[in-house]
Amino acid sequence: MDKSLIRETAEYIYKAQTELFDIPKLTNEKLPNLTFDEAYVIQEEVIKIYEENGHKVLAPKMGLTSKAKWEQMGVDSPCYGYIFESSLEEGDTIKMSDYIHPKVEPEIGIVLKNDIGGSDLTVEDVLANIDYVFSCVEVIDSRYENFNFTLVDVIADNTSAAGAVFSKEKYTDEIDLAAEKVTLKINGEVQEEGDGTAVLGHPAEAIVSLAKLLDEKGQVVKAGQPIMTGGMTGAVLINEGDLVEVTYSNLEAITIKVEA
Numbered sequence: 001m002d003k004s005l006i007r008e009t010a011e012y013i014y015k016a017q018t019e020l021f022d023i024p025k026l027t028n029e030k031l032p033n034l035t036f037d038e039a040y041v042i043q044e045e046v047i048k049i050y051e052e053n054g055h056k057v058l059a060p061k062m063g064l065t066s067k068a069k070w071e072q073m074g075v076d077s078p079c080y081g082y083i084f085e086s087s088l089e090e091g092d093t094i095k096m097s098d099y100i101h102p103k104v105e106p107e108i109g110i111v112l113k114n115d116i117g118g119s120d121l122t123v124e125d126v127l128a129n130i131d132y133v134f135s136c137v138e139v140i141d142s143r144y145e146n147f148n149f150t151l152v153d154v155i156a157d158n159t160s161a162a163g164a165v166f167s168k169e170k171y172t173d174e175i176d177l178a179a180e181k182v183t184l185k186i187n188g189e190v191q192e193e194g195d196g197t198a199v200l201g202h203p204a205e206a207i208v209s210l211a212k213l214l215d216e217k218g219q220v221v222k223a224g225q226p227i228m229t230g231g232m233t234g235a236v237l238i239n240e241g242d243l244v245e246v247t248y249s250n251l252e253a254i255t256i257k258v259e260a
């Protein structure tokens with residue numbers, strides 16, 4: 001793919017992301033033969049455009065790490081994207097007007113105390129290097145019509161990253177993340193339930209997967225970044241007026257009011 005096509009495609013996605021309109025997935029017509037490596041190159045260019053516009057990368061995030069998500073989205077390979085400092089929603093409200101067609105998904109976040117990486121990293125290595133964990137709700141907002149995409153499309157679109165709400169609590173004591181249970185309620189009704197084993201068997205496995213993907217680019221997973229490990233359940237579309245309540249067995253509950 002030549003440089004001008006990469007830039008043009010990244011600008012197309014950036015415009016959809018920031019001006020809030022949906023677009024057909026790239027593989028429909030624009031780039032039917034888009035490869036995995038090209039998709040990450042487009043994603044990198046999208047991130048670059050955000051940075052040119054004053055946004056600061058906060059952390060990488062993993063996506064499509066659970067069977068619940070694979071079944072819901074029809075894509076069964078983990079992938080990564082990035083969130084920005086500006087992606088973090090302050091307080092306990094979000095606005096529909098900031099999004100195209102947002103969905104929420106409960107996740108577990110991990111912060112490392114040391115940089116770790118390599119293709120032979122293990123869950124034990126990750127566990128030995130955790131600084132703290134936290135609960136989080138990702139607000140995903142695919143730029144593609146009806147959240148319809150293939151793996152390469154969603155990678156180019158920065159894995160539908162849009163917003164996130166983090167718990168205030170940071171847990172430095174050991175918590176069995178695989179056993180951690182979560183319930184997602186909307187307006188008092190249970191929509192989704194899951195646990196940490198849903199995330200590749202253990203949320204730390206998402207960091208292993210991230211390390212492998214980054215290793216191919218000669219990069220490591222950095223200390224200090226709040227990394228979301230991927231939806232533990234299917235994601236749920238939200239609407240104006242909704243009250244989203246996510247409760248965990250040990251981690252802090254997160255409540256979000258959806259405003260206009």
Ligand code: OOG
Nearest residue numbers: 063064069159160230231
């Ligand atoms: C892709 C984003 C996936 C997750 O946690 O699985 C993701 C999507 O479902 O739109 O962030």
Ligand code: MG
Nearest residue numbers: 063138230231
């Ligand atoms: Mg997610």
